[in-house]
Amino acid sequence: MAKKKTLQKALLSGNEALAYGAYEAGLGVACAYPGTPSTEILETLARFPEVDAQWSVNEKVAFEVALGAAVSGVRSLFACKHVGLNVAMDPLMTSSYTGVNAGFVIIVADDPGMHSSQNEQDTRWVALYSKLPLLEPSCPAEAKAYVKEAFKISERFDTPVMVRMTTRVSHTKEDVALQSREEATRPVFERNIPKYVMVPGHAYQRHIFVEKRLGKLKAYAERTKLNAIERGTSKLGFITSSVPYQYLKDEYPDGSYLKLGMSYPFCDDKIREFAKTVKRLYVVEELDPFLEEHIRSLGVKFTAKDPSFRIGELTPDLIPEVVAGKVKREKRVPKRKPRLCPGCAHWASFAALKKMDAYVAGDIGCYTLACLPPTSALHSCLCMGAGVTFHEGWRKGAPDRKIVGVVGDSTFVHSGITGLINAAYNKTKGVIMILDNSTTAMTGGQQHPATGLTIRNEPTKQLVLEDICRACGADNVDVIDPMNVKEFEALLRKRVSEDALSVVISRRPCRLLKR
Amino acid sequence: MKNQVHSVTFGGIGGQGVLKASEIAGWAAMFDGYHVKKSEVHGMAQRGGSVESHLRFGKKVYSPLISAGGADVLVCFHHEEHPRLRTFLKKGGADLTEYLDRAEAAIDNPRYINTFLVGLLSAKLPIREAAWMKAIEAVFRAEFVPENKRVFLEGRRMAQS
Numbered sequence: 159m160a161k162k163k164t165l166q167k168a169l170l171s172g173n174e175a176l177a178y179g180a181y182e183a184g185l186g187v188a189c190a191y192p193g194t195p196s197t198e199i200l201e202t203l204a205r206f207p208e209v210d211a212q213w214s215v216n217e218k219v220a221f222e223v224a225l226g227a228a229v230s231g232v233r234s235l236f237a238c239k240h241v242g243l244n245v246a247m248d249p250l251m252t253s254s255y256t257g258v259n260a261g262f263v264i265i266v267a268d269d270p271g272m273h274s275s276q277n278e279q280d281t282r283w284v285a286l287y288s289k290l291p292l293l294e295p296s297c298p299a300e301a302k303a304y305v306k307e308a309f310k311i312s313e314r315f316d317t318p319v320m321v322r323m324t325t326r327v328s329h330t331k332e333d334v335a336l337q338s339r340e341e342a343t344r345p346v347f348e349r350n351i352p353k354y355v356m357v358p359g360h361a362y363q364r365h366i367f368v369e370k371r372l373g374k375l376k377a378y379a380e381r382t383k384l385n386a387i388e389r390g391t392s393k394l395g396f397i398t399s400s401v402p403y404q405y406l407k408d409e410y411p412d413g414s415y416l417k418l419g420m421s422y423p424f425c426d427d428k429i430r431e432f433a434k435t436v437k438r439l440y441v442v443e444e445l446d447p448f449l450e451e452h453i454r455s456l457g458v459k460f461t462a463k464d465p466s467f468r469i470g471e472l473t474p475d476l477i478p479e480v481v482a483g484k485v486k487r488e489k490r491v492p493k494r495k496p497r498l499c500p501g502c503a504h505w506a507s508f509a510a511l512k513k514m515d516a517y518v519a520g521d522i523g524c525y526t527l528a529c530l531p532p533t534s535a536l537h538s539c540l541c542m543g544a545g546v547t548f549h550e551g552w553r554k555g556a557p558d559r560k561i562v563g564v565v566g567d568s569t570f571v572h573s574g575i576t577g578l579i580n581a582a583y584n585k586t587k588g589v590i591m592i593l594d595n596s597t598t599a600m601t602g603g604q605q606h607p608a609t610g611l612t613i614r615n616e617p618t619k620q621l622v623l624e625d626i627c628r629a630c631g632a633d634n635v636d637v638i639d640p641m642n643v644k645e646f647e648a649l650l651r652k653r654v655s656e657d658a659l660s661v662v663i664s665r666r667p668c669r670l671l672k673r
Numbered sequence: 674m675k676n677q678v679h680s681v682t683f684g685g686i687g688g689q690g691v692l693k694a695s696e697i698a699g700w701a702a703m704f705d706g707y708h709v710k711k712s713e714v715h716g717m718a719q720r721g722g723s724v725e726s727h728l729r730f731g732k733k734v735y736s737p738l739i740s741a742g743g744a745d746v747l748v749c750f751h752h753e754e755h756p757r758l759r760t761f762l763k764k765g766g767a768d769l770t771e772y773l774d775r776a777e778a779a780i781d782n783p784r785y786i787n788t789f790l791v792g793l794l795s796a797k798l799p800i801r802e803a804a805w806m807k808a809i810e811a812v813f814r815a816e817f818v819p820e821n822k823r824v825f826l827e828g829r830r831m832a833q834s
């Protein structure tokens with residue numbers, strides 16, 4: 159890590175730039191659960207002593223703690239990857255109604271091309287659905303500037319503000335100017351029952367507020383410099399946002415541009431005005447037709463990408479084809495696939511499962527790689543926590559099969575505990591294996607409650623997995639090192655043959671711990 | 674001044690220090706006054722998968738990614754990755770893969786292969802030596818700076834010889 163503190167300028171990733179921007183804006187509290195490509199935002203913030211940064215148990219918890227902090231009067235931030243926002247959707251939807259007190263910014267990193275994710279959902283729709291403003295930086299320098307702007311918008315309009323990143327923007331590095339921190343003036347924390355208690359009567363009044371706010375934000379979108387027109391030739395015009403803007407500028411340096419830095423609410427007047435000034439108009443965006451569908455509804459004529467390009471990441475090589483309206487040619491460039499590290503204990507756990515010929519309800523983590531041949535010993539991966547609950551579901555239709563649910567330690571704490579309680583409560587039998595490598599390995603080794611260390615590696619209360627499993631209602635809880643192959647296999651066979659709900663904690667630290 | 678953008682593709686497999694190499698070059702370009710953009714891969718791919726990093730610098734840089742046939746230099750860490758990575762290289766661009774075996778033979782500690790290759794690369798780029806030195810100081814922990822500078826200069830000399 160470079161010693162950035164003494165520099166005026168630093169080579170920062172989009173995620174680091176967000177952290178520096180938020181820090182300079184007087185950020186007080188930051189909460190997240192790790193997830194590629196968003197993880198480095200909190201890791202960077204944790205280096206600033208002025209910021210109260212935490213790894214939260216999961217995204218819903220992180221969102222609520224950060225929003226609560228904003229309501230209490232400190233500028234706060236929540237960061238997650240796209241699917242993390244799904245977990246936080248419940249508080250998010252109603253936070254639109256309560257609004258904020260001090261500024262509150264929601265950072266979401268989408269993953270077009272699925273570099274490290276289970277789907278490529280386009281988060282921009284959430285802004286529309288929740289009626290929250292949405293900013294889309296296209297490079298690290300913008301990420302830093304936009305997050306500052308986001309805090310201002312949040313406080314001015316009493317709204318959470320979404321900042322949408324993509325993997326490419328999060329993991330591009332750029333030289334970015336550093337400024338000093340400005341302490342934000344803290345608004346007072348007062349009881350305000352009609353604003354913060356969302357019972358139907360209050361929520362009705364707040365919904366009126368939300369619709370009014372949306373109108374004001376729309377007016378703001380029309381005049382903000384975040385939505386900028388760059389005049390080039392009148393023959394060729396582009397409406398675009400996020401990193402495709404950068405690709406287009408290289409390919410069509412003479413074109414005219416309407417670059418949407420604030421892509422929701424839409425700036426209809428600006429869009430119409432821009433459309434009038436160019437002969438041929440193109441709307442270029444990654445993933446879903448978010449801009450496309452809205453701009454079409456305005457009656458503006460333009461060319462958009464072929465629907466085949468809604469799949470996957472756009473790259474500079476694809477831009478001419480996208481603009482020409484061509485159909486995407488699926489090229490498979492053979493790339494080396496990731497694998498479990500040599501000597502990783504997950505190998506041992508899955509070797510035993512394979513030998514038993516078990517049906518393995520899987521989950522997300524390094525161990526998901528056990529689905530690859532020749533191991534092929536993990537048979538589902540839906541979302542975090544589903545290893546535990548799919549196990550229960552599968553047993554309903556296939557009670558005679560050997561079914562084992564597997565889940566990583568970090569994932570178990572994130573969203574496996576509720577599934578285990580559910581299994582016990584609903585009299586489910588079977589075996590749940592917790593692959594306890596004492597870290598969140600897949601995202602680079604973050605702490606979590608069961609490691610007993612905070613984001614700053616300070617000792618804290620440790621969640622004891624065997625205790626919580628017993629408390630959830632598991633009949634048997636064993637802790638065993640999977641490298642003791644014979645014992646491990648024998649135990650697994652025994653537990654699978656019993657009519658009980660068992661948790662086998664397969665415990666051995668990740669080989670990359672304490673790098 | 675004409676806006677000439679210099680593009681370097683780095684590639685190899687997770688764990689080889691590909692990102693560190695592009696990191697040194699990125700800081701060096703910045704210290705020499707250029708606008709810099711550099712793409713990286715994080716997450717799953719770092720578990721032994723293909724890793725690629727693109728570096729572009731000039732007066733003003735837009736895309737952080739290099740198009741096919743757009744790289745002035747290719748720094749390849751693994752022969753098996755070469756066929757894929759080669760497509761990035763310009764006609765007449767410098768392919769450092771030819772040095773890979775000699776570089777591996779020249780260093781005592783294989784962990785320094787990235788710094789050595791960066792030394793080789795430095796001879797192909799319009800970035801001053803002082804900026805490279807400053808970059809090494811910025812990127813490595815203090816105790817590793819002298820050895821990295823030494824290995825860097827060795828690589829730089831190999832390219833110049």
Ligand SMILES: Cc1ncc(C[n+]2csc(CCOP(=O)(O)OP(=O)(O)O)c2C)c(N)n1
Binds near residue numbers: 239243
């Ligand atoms: C809702 C959600 N948040 C975050 C992620 C990213 N993510 C996937 S699995 C995982 C945790 C992996 O840790 P663990 O379960 O301990 O397994 P390990 O990688 O250590 O084997 C994370 C952070 C995700 N896919 N979905």
Ligand code: SF4
Binds near residue numbers: 503524669
């Ligand atoms: S990072 Fe750790 S858990 Fe992941 S594959 Fe490597 S050793 Fe296993």
